[in-house]
Amino acid sequence: MISCKHVSKTFENNGQKNEVLKDISLEVAENEFVVILGPGQCGKTTLVNIMAGLDHETAGSVTVNGKQVDGPAPERGVVYQKTALFPWLTVEGNVGFGPKMAGLPKKERKEKAKHYIDLVGLSGFEKSYPIKLSGGMRQRVGIARAYCNNPSVLLMDEPFGHLDAQTRYLMQEEVERIWSQDKRTVVFITNNIEEALYLADRIILLSNCPTTVRNEFKIDLPRPRDYISPEFLKLREEISKHVETTE
Ligand SMILES: Nc1ncnc2c1ncn2[C@@H]1O[C@H](COP(=O)(O)OP(=O)(O)OP(=O)(O)O)[C@@H](O)[C@H]1O
Ligand SMILES: [Mg+2]
Structure with missing residues (x-):
């Protein structure tokens, strides 16, 4: 591999x-x-x-x-020591950013982001902004974001x-x-x-x-x-x- x-x-x-x-x-x-x-x-x-x-x-x-x-x-998805999230995007926006860039329609993008937000244990935080998140939660977002590109x-x-x-x-x-x-x-x-x-x-x-x-x-x-x-x-x-x- x-x-x-x-x-x-x-x-x-x-x-x-x-x-x-x-x-x-x-x-x-x-x-x-x-x-x-x-x-x-x-x-x-x-x-x-x-x-x-x-x-x-x-x-x-x-x-x-x-x-x-x-x-x-x-x-090849990368998760860094310090995850740089877009501060102006919600958790959902950050996780779904890759698929958005790839041109996936909004509805599918949201569903996909939701799936990985659930997987990393952040259900309920879809609409939260990064500033509100703890260090561990940011890393969860980083993992969900990497997964969302289906690497x-x-x-x-x-x-x-x-x-x-x-x-x-x-x-x-x-x-x-x-x-x-x-x-x-x-x-x-x-x-x-x-x-x-x-x-x-x-x-x-x-x-x-x-x-x-x-x-x-x-x-x-x-x-x-x-x-x-x-x-x-x-x-x-x-x-x-x-x-x-x-x-
Ligand atoms: N762009 C660069 N130009 C010159 N030297 C560099 C560059 N990037 C890394 N180095 C050097 O390479 C060495 C290893 O750096 P690297 O960041 O890969 O190590 P690391 O094991 O990840 O360190 P850490 O434990 O701090 O995460 C260091 O001596 C660093 O100064
Ligand atoms: Mg290092």
Whole structure:
């Protein structure tokens, strides 16, 4: 489904070269939930931007559904750490924005938006404006908006990084529920081992910058997972042995 082959990225500013990604190869299967776990500033966003088609690799190639990625496309939905919603549009307007741009008639657009607003648990907030929403609710809107374009791939770049711990747990459960109800191929970025273990079919562990794939862990625990089960804690300890820190 998603295939990165020998992807490298070097930024160049005023003749200064900064090698960020170094020979990254990875595959994500259809409807698989892959979590990319990496330390701060290692190049996670750079990698996601390349998969999204918002940035370009210096070497290597990225294909989605067998096609070379050469720009953004609705089939690849992105959810960011801080969701930028249109403040002048309601929840319904924000979620239905993509279909509107694609020319879908108003009635169908509203129905579609409503379906995904319900899916993310925001029923009743269709007419609310973003300013009235909490951080977790904004991320729900971001997820509904991505889903509403009917993407085959969802790229999520630390979507819960700005939320308080309690809301973060809740949103981890929610994203697992949403994905279980309406499966897509997901690449979810985090620097949090617990979050990775809660969500992933497979964890791909990145090294410090210049980043490469250090390790992979297939996670076979049944869902929904229990953060404090002995199996969960054992895996958490095992994986943390392999994680590099930036300090
Ligand atoms: N457009 C750019 N030009 C030059 N350097 C860049 C650019 N974008 C990112 N970098 C550099 O690439 C490195 C990795 O950045 P990136 O944002 O991809 O890491 P990250 O793992 O997402 O970080 P964080 O943990 O803060 O989210 C940083 O050193 C950053 O300075
Ligand atoms: Mg980042």
